[in-house]
Amino acid sequence: MSEKQVLILIHGMGKHSADSFQEEVVTAANNALSRYPSFADVNFEDKVHIHSIGYDHIFEALREKMAESGSDLQSFITAEIGGVNLPDFIGDLAGIQADLADDEFLNTHVLDVVFYLTLLGERVRLYVAEKLLEFIQAHQETTRINVLAHSLGTAVMHDTLNKLYSEGFGDGVRLNKETQPINTLWTFANVSEVITKISGLTGPLKSVVKPGTGGCVAAFYNIFHRFDIFTMKAINRFDPKKNDNWVSGFIYDNAYGRYKTEKVTRKNTHSIQSYIEDPVVCHDLLNTLFDFQPSADERSQGDAAYANVQSEFDKIKAFIESADSYDDLNGLVKLIKAYKDYLGNLDF
Secondary structure (H helix, E strand, C coil), X not given: CCCCEEEEXXXXXXXXXXXXXXXXXXXXHHHHXXXXXXXXXXXXXXXXXXXXXXXXHHHHHHHHHHXXXXXXXXXXXXXXXXXXXXXXXXXXXXXXHHXXXXXXXXXXXXXXXXXXXXXXXXHXXXXXXXXXXXXXXXXXXXCCEEEEEECHHHHHHHHHHHHHCCCCECCCEXXXXXXXXXXXXXXXXXXXXXXXXXXXCCCCCCCCCCCCCCCCEEEEEEEEECCCHHHCHXXXXXXXCCCXXXXXXXXXXXXXXXXXXXXXXXXXXXXXXXXXXXXXXXXXXXXXXXXXXCCHHHHHXXXXXXXXXXXXXXXXXXXXXXXXXXXXXXXHHHHHHHHHHHHHCCCC
């Protein structure tokens, strides 16, 4: 068996590539390591086999095509892609079009979600499935395959794994949960529940993407930030309770990890770098992948070096606690836009 484990990455919404997201994760891991003197000279990228999956190029091609066509979002989706089987979806698009305007942030983040909810989502899932198989088969010597997903990538990875380990994609694009399980699945800002609620696909509480009997992962880790707009309770974040009948009580206690972070070090509390660098997360994440065990004193000093900007913490806390919930896709878009505008006005 290889001494190194495999870590497969998948990005969230917005403009990313496989390489750019890998750089973000590696930088964050190395920033965390640097706080602990015994590991200051350790390079995360030397400790694991890292593979990154980028799917944004599929969305980008559609964004460009829509811009060139001059069509409104509703007409473009209906004519070029095909919508989901939900009666309100196409109607929602008309309201979303007005919010998008020329806002680059919304035209990447929001359109990613909208495009994924159409028939284009299956193309994305097939692409991700093929890349997963390619990376897993490249490391036949080890069964320690770990996956790290962020934001919309949590939904894409959930939907892909659920199909890979159940019905599969076409001929031969499938995995066996008994002989090819995922060792650990790390989901940051997990939006799989709200996305499947809108898409109509199998939700995370009922899928095979879980630890324990019938599941395809040995351990599942769910990380959210108290002030991440995408993990507010109003967003219906994935946050199973012990009595939800998702997994047994024993598995919940021993193979499921729930991490709630709340320190504010960047404007964007949704940032994967902020998540990974946080001491609440970095110790277990790094030690799962290799031997990362700083001494008690070293850990205490290194943890304290992760600063919290209290004044901005208070401002973001106030905004999040006053934010409205949403009832449909239009409401979700307005909430994302309000938060984006709010962050743009912060001082740091």
